[in-house]
Amino acid sequence: MGGLRKTVRAVASRACTSVPQRLVLLAAIPLQLALWLASGSSAPARAEYLEALVATVNGEPLWLSQVRKRMQPFAEALASEERTAQKEQWRKLFDQVTSDMVDVILVRQAAGASKVTVTPSEIDRAIENIRGQSGLDREEFLELVKQQGFDETAYRADVRDQILRLKLLNLKVRSRVEVDEGEVRSRYARFKAQGERAMRLRVSHIFFAADESATPAEVEAARLEAADALDIVFKEGFDAALERFEGGDLGWLQQEDLPAPLENALLGLSVGGVSQPVRDYHGWHILKLSGMERVNKRLPSYDEKAEEIRQELLEEAMKTQEQSYLAQLRRSALVVRAFSIENKGR
Numbered sequence: 001m002g003g004l005r006k007t008v009r010a011v012a013s014r015a016c017t018s019v020p021q022r023l024v025l026l027a028a029i030p031l032q033l034a035l036w037l038a039s040g041s042s043a044p045a046r047a048e049y050l051e052a053l054v055a056t057v058n059g060e061p062l063w064l065s066q067v068r069k070r071m072q073p074f075a076e077a078l079a080s081e082e083r084t085a086q087k088e089q090w091r092k093l094f095d096q097v098t099s100d101m102v103d104v105i106l107v108r109q110a111a112g113a114s115k116v117t118v119t120p121s122e123i124d125r126a127i128e129n130i131r132g133q134s135g136l137d138r139e140e141f142l143e144l145v146k147q148q149g150f151d152e153t154a155y156r157a158d159v160r161d162q163i164l165r166l167k168l169l170n171l172k173v174r175s176r177v178e179v180d181e182g183e184v185r186s187r188y189a190r191f192k193a194q195g196e197r198a199m200r201l202r203v204s205h206i207f208f209a210a211d212e213s214a215t216p217a218e219v220e221a222a223r224l225e226a227a228d229a230l231d232i233v234f235k236e237g238f239d240a241a242l243e244r245f246e247g248g249d250l251g252w253l254q255q256e257d258l259p260a261p262l263e264n265a266l267l268g269l270s271v272g273g274v275s276q277p278v279r280d281y282h283g284w285h286i287l288k289l290s291g292m293e294r295v296n297k298r299l300p301s302y303d304e305k306a307e308e309i310r311q312e313l314l315e316e317a318m319k320t321q322e323q324s325y326l327a328q329l330r331r332s333a334l335v336v337r338a339f340s341i342e343n344k345g346r
Contacts, residue, residue, distance in 0.1 A: 054098055054339045057105040062098070064339060070097045073148055085215045098337075104161055106329040111168045118163045126159050173321035179313045187309050188302050195299045199255045201266050202291030204238070206247035209283040219279075226277035226284040238274055238288050247286075254295070262287065 052064040074093055111117075131141040145155045206229055210222035225245075232241040242248065255263060265278040266289050275287040 052339050056336045057102050058333050060105055067097055107165050111164050116167050118160050122163055123156050123159050169322050173325050176321055177317040179310050183313055184306055184309050188305055198295045200252050200293050200295050202252050203250045204288040206242055206245045206286040212281050222284050233274055
């Protein structure tokens with residue numbers, strides 16, 4: 001039953017979050033472990049920390065020690081993977097982290113060329129803002145950072161990079177972004193229309209886990225299991241199938257909190273109806289709609305909602321411009337990759 005609950009909470013959390021809160025920063029994986037994952041040999045009895053050059057970015061080195069610091073928090077989650085899947089996930093993670101760190105270096109270089117700087121007081125204010133939103137006192141907050149493998153110095157460096165990126169983007173692309181009043185009114189009209197027809201749904205489900213880290217084979221295995229369960233639903237009823245598989249009554253859920261695939265499946269049912277297996281980013285669900293009622297809540301007026309919508313549109317436009325600007329930096333840079341897990345595993 002936890003899969004859909006987690007999905008609803010995750011969607012609601014993302015909807016309510018207006019500023020990035022990266023409390024989890026990354027730590028260290030030994031080179032020998034990376035080589036073991038690539039080669040498929042037995043795990044090393046003792047991890048030896050060696051250094052290697054991963055890439056150069058306009059002549060500036062990116063070292064393996066820097067990359068592995070960013071990978072460590074994922075080690076525990078990947079440790080439970082089947083060996084073949086684990087190796088593939090490590091390769092993907094290594095490449096993604098390397099690409100992200102190349103972007104960090106490119107931003108630092110561009111900021112330096114544009115004389116964009118970050119002061120210690122700006123870092124202090126940003127950290128205090130994040131800590132305040134977390135609801136933790138300073139000691140608890142630093143302990144949380146420490147649990148993720150980072151000391152205060154490393155955390156401050158990461159926050160500095162985030163601020164530097166924001167300041168550089170404001171300098172380089174903010175002037176290209178305009179929010180048209182017509183766009184604001186159009187989005188408000190959609191918001192109002194959705195709110196006026198919003199429903200509360202009483203839902204039960206049978207759940208088969210296959211989250212975003214699952215391999216294609218695991219996703220397919222979960223889908224086949226869901227198909228078998230659906231046969232039982234048709235032959236013996238939903239309750240009979242529920243006794244054999246994970247799931248249960250989820251109670252009344254707000255339509256707006258549901259991810260689109262589940263929302264669409266439920267709105268296509270009559271009360272008492274059961275869906276075909278439908279997948280979200282936690283796994284496969286067979287959904288039963290036990291009740292439906294319209295939500296009668298007061299919607300904010302245009303004047304009350306307009307500024308929030310403007311900020312949403314501004315953030316979306318800035319995100320698009322950010323990707324364009326980073327792509328421009330990559331095209332104009334000389335980036336030489338010198339190391340990869342695949343190469344070392346050969």
